[in-house]
Amino acid sequence: MPELPEVEIMRRYFNECALEKTIIQLDFLDELAKVYKSTPEVIEKSLIGQRFTETERIGKYLFARISTGQYLHLHFGMTGNLVLFQGDNLPKYARLVFHFESGEKLAFCDLRKFGVIEIVDNPQAYQKAAKIGDDFLTISLEYFKERLKKPTVAIKTSLLNQKLFAGIGNWIADEMLFEAGIHPLRISKDISEAELAKLYKAGQEIIAIAIAEDTHYGNFPADFFVNYRKIDALHPSHPNSPVERLVVGGRGTFIVPEKQFL
DNA sequence: TTATATGTTCGATA
DNA sequence: TTATCGAACATATA
Numbered sequence: 001m002p003e004l005p006e007v008e009i010m011r012r013y014f015n016e017c018a019l020e021k022t023i024i025q026l027d028f029l030d031e032l033a034k035v036y037k038s039t040p041e042v043i044e045k046s047l048i049g050q051r052f053t054e055t056e057r058i059g060k061y062l063f064a065r066i067s068t069g070q071y072l073h074l075h076f077g078m079t080g081n082l083v084l085f086q087g088d089n090l091p092k093y094a095r096l097v098f099h100f101e102s103g104e105k106l107a108f109c110d111l112r113k114f115g116v117i118e119i120v121d122n123p124q125a126y127q128k129a130a131k132i133g134d135d136f137l138t139i140s141l142e143y144f145k146e147r148l149k150k151p152t153v154a155i156k157t158s159l160l161n162q163k164l165f166a167g168i169g170n171w172i173a174d175e176m177l178f179e180a181g182i183h184p185l186r187i188s189k190d191i192s193e194a195e196l197a198k199l200y201k202a203g204q205e206i207i208a209i210a211i212a213e214d215t216h217y218g219n220f221p222a223d224f225f226v227n228y229r230k231i232d233a234l235h236p237s238h239p240n241s242p243v244e245r246l247v248v249g250g251r252g253t254f255i256v257p258e259k260q261f262l
Numbered sequence: 263t264t265a266t267a268t269g270t271t272c273g274a275t276a
Numbered sequence: 277t278t279a280t281c282g283a284a285c286a287t288a289t290a
Binding site: 273 | 278
């Protein structure tokens, strides 16, 4: 689920179900401890008896401020999500459960365990240390173009590089490139200013719409490419150009050959 | 059985 | 040193 819009929706969900509730217990359910980048001991010490006071998001990285001033950092990997529940309705793949004084429980679920749970000082320090670029929704066209000047790799690879700007994931990258009519393998520094402007604008619009629709793909505009991201699908604007699949930077990539070519 | 999945990291290589 | 490539991670489903 988790690209920028999905994480933003998750942030709002977290706000609704977790803010200002005292944490009384934590259940660590990931036997392999893959998702705990801070030890369970550190996480417990930082959270028990405390509450979350606000949240921040940089790209796909979510931060919840703890009443002590520290932050809980959550990353949802490929399959992470949050589920509020009561009683013993423990959701599948729960890896960490927060118990609140109210009796409610919040589960961080993550089938594939590519997610991250850790305690950090603050979002800005984390961003700097991890060399993460600014959130895509906050950057200017100038910043976007500047960041794409150096790389000699495929444009899609750069779009997915969180160090350039943060928040673009696999389906949004394909959506942007389709919208702008750019082949994903084109070298970023060879792409014209006009095309980059188109790409930037497409990204801003796609993300805004995805958030406005609560990331429910079914409610997206009918011409959104994400609904046609499969081999041989026919996008209404190109009924004679079946969707093709290639691999770029190790990620499955879908294009409409009539609109995106080298 | 093989391929794929909305992400990131790390070791090898150029 | 720096940039790039590709495998690896853990699990489910088609």
